Amino acid sequence: MNASKHEHRAEPVTVRFAFTPAAAYVRAARLVAADVASHAGVVTGLLDEVRQAVGEACTRAVLRHRDSQIDDLVRIEFSIGDRFVAKITDNARDMRARSEGRRAPVAHGGDARPNDHDALEEDTLSEEITLIVLGGLVEDLVVTGPDSENGTTVSMSWPLPGGPQSADH
């Protein structure tokens, strides 16, 4: 359990799972997120936001794994304490040189295979848009990494009834 700072509730709860980085499973992840958030007591008006945000973070993670050509699992953890906290962790380490080589085609038209060019461009666009959406959507958002040993973690939290109102994540 990673909920030691959530002393407010008697029994902090953690839900943790991982999925193969394939597009087909992002939907499952965001539906689980909304369901766990609902059970945790996140107000109904925020459940769409939780679903969207977790979906965006998972999409980003899958794109990062695809970009790095790794099929490690994308890891998700929800914890319920004073707030509802969602953490989505990818395993795409910092490989800046490769990454920049991959991104260049976006600006210049690139040399991707013709049939895949649009898809590649939109994938790269999407990875950037995910962070824009997350930044606009989620008040309490922290993205850490990557470094040479670890990928990135997107941490987000939402208030729960009875918990502190400010984002103290």
Place this chain on the structure above:
Amino acid sequence: MRGSSSDGAPEPELGLSLSAVGAYSVISVTGEIDMYTAPKLREAVRQLAAEGRMLVAIDLTPTEFCDSTGLGVLIGARRRLTDAGGALVVVCSNPRISKLLDLTGLDKVLDVREAVPSE
């Protein structure tokens, strides 16, 4: 349709229906646009362009969910169509998706309307 299921993956929850309003070919989208289903929408626009139908409206009003992958498809479709002398109109009176367009500033980039242009 993409398949269900030798690997247990669900059917994509996306429905596309084609119609014509005035000069526009209209793709009405139901269900969820995400990284799994978005290729189907991308392909529909590509198909229309290949047939020379360069005025396209994508109607997101009945769409249940759209993520950044869907937004990427809209941007790609706009570029593809305008490069070919056509145009993309995004029809959206759906508050959830309007919020997404607003958050990303795409409401300023895309031609977003409440209805398909009828002229």
